[in-house]
Amino acid sequence: MLELNAVNSGYGETQVLYGMNVTAQSGRVLAILGRNGAGKSTTLKTIMGLLPTKSGTITFDGAPIAKRPFDIAKSGIAYVPETRDIFPSLSVRENLEIASKRFGDGAWTIERVIDLFPRLGERLDNGGMQLSGGEQQMLAIARALLMNPRLLVLDEPTEGLAPIIVKLIHDKLQDLRREGLSMVLVEQNFGFATSLADDVVVVGKGQVVWSGSADEIRADHETQHKWLGV
Structure with missing residues (x-):
């Protein structure tokens, strides 16, 4: 591959x-x-x-x-960098929407990544800078999956x-x-x-x-x- x-x-x-x-x-x-x-x-x-x-x-x-x-x-190919590189000034929802709108029309949707990481569903309106390290990693992986790689x-x-x-x-x-x-x-x-x-x-x-x-x-x-x- x-x-x-x-x-x-x-x-x-x-x-x-x-x-x-x-x-x-x-x-x-x-x-x-x-x-x-x-x-x-x-x-x-x-x-x-x-x-x-x-x-x-x-x-x-x-x-x-x-x-x-x-x-x-x-x-x-979707990449989850060591530094995570989420957008700190955007909300969790906005971070996900960027990937979804650019790479949508696949099996992975915002609803599906929230099912995978329910904590993100609880934090949709929180800014990236307000997330813990673990939540940032969940968001980075979820965003990568929304690219339907x-x-x-x-x-x-x-x-x-x-x-x-x-x-x-x-x-x-x-x-x-x-x-x-x-x-x-x-x-x-x-x-x-x-x-x-x-x-x-x-x-x-x-x-x-x-x-x-x-x-x-x-x-x-x-x-x-x-x-x-x-």
Whole structure:
């Protein structure tokens, strides 16, 4: 579905990814694991067109991926950034309506995302700046779903959240997984990531250093210790 082949990328003259090779298959969840600074978030930003590909190729459904973030979104890839990036001066309702009006006419509607995250229904008239971190994450995921994506890309969805909210986010993503939504997930929480993922790649120094199934990485304690510090 999504394939990175020998991708080199970074920030200006600073190269971060060195020949990155990653494949995400349709209907499956891919977790990208690694220590801080390994290149995980850089990989997602490169996929989304937020960073330029210096060399190598990225394809989506067998065709070269678009260059501009908006065109990538229109092609069916929705992104939940680590910073969430909701509009703080707009209400929850307005944040949702922006995505719904731009990418509507699909299975995901405002009513459906509120069914998924009932707390948002209670906060529709509250401004983005009035939300807790967990509520902001729910809103960021809901907004991405309103784009009716074929691939959902999430960067550190549990960072800074209380354990009870982490469990809620986990359960909702598990529901989406059961529905067959394809996902690419970057996450520091090893247990969270491997309980959701079908496939796992471990990144170190801007390259894939291990790949396999979630069951295999859970059993590979040497790789966990060397590359993840688990």
